[in-house]
Amino acid sequence: MNEATTETWIDRLGEEVRFLSDKPEETAESTLRALWLTASGTPVSAEAAMETPLPELDEDQHRILEALVQKRIDGVPLAHLTERQRFMGIEMLAGPDALIPRRETEILAACVLEGLQQIEKTQDAPLVIDVCTGAGNLPIVYAQHTTQSRIHAADLCPRAVSLAQRNVAFTGHAERITVHEGDLLAPFDSPDFIGRVDLLSCNPPYISSGKVSAMEAEIAEHEPSLAFDGGPFGISILQRLIQEAPRYLKPGGWLAFEVGLGQGEILARRLAGNRDFAKVESFTDDQGAIRALAVQRA
């Protein structure tokens, strides 16, 4: 394909695709490169595509690329076309079965990882759970950067569980991570977990039900609403998590979770007055907004 065609496609993608602010790595250039590599049979994320040389395409692959570009222009998320997304520097599987991991969730991932690495220094084989795990992106990060933690993950949606299982195998962590299916902490309602968990993480759905259908079409029409809908005020799952977590955490264990914009301050205040927890820490984005909270079991 000649340079002029490539530039025309980059121009079309730039003009016709509304790039979303929560996926800053997606530009017209990274999108075309990721689709090109997908058409060539070696799919990669937008970030990986910027680091990967582009192979020559044959005629069939060129037709595949044209169809992929059109689908992207029609609003299909890039990660659904490539089936890849990078999270915390790790190339992972993605797809319509679960939320596409977002950049802002790296705030939660980094805070949990730091805590987990500290716990591993003083304790053998800490027990870690990630609920609402979606594609399994958070437990994969924990497995990649720790050596001894015993890691469990769960999601209510069977399709998300299946994607998470494929993802832990894809990233080489099938032996470190066990994926369960069930409602919030229900899969862990056993003596193996009750009062024994060192660290519990969660990126829950936290958008209010009324706002879910009004989200960008690319999100509302392609990503599962279960991943976003946090009930009438957006905090139904978060409230359940805060109520149910103490039963599973050991004294001194941590609960860490992501919050929506504007939810952090009020939740931090409420948690500061909650006797189940001894300590509250907040983690902010570049604009200073709280995007994750961590609380220590009393």
Ligand SMILES: C[S@@+](CC[C@H](N)C(=O)[O-])C[C@H]1O[C@@H](n2cnc3c(N)ncnc32)[C@H](O)[C@@H]1O
């Ligand atoms: C915001 S997504 C987070 C996905 C992933 N952890 C991430 O950070 O990208 C929320 C996830 O919670 C799951 N979920 C919703 N309600 C749930 C419930 N009651 N119990 C367990 N999982 C639930 C959804 O299926 C979805 O995968």
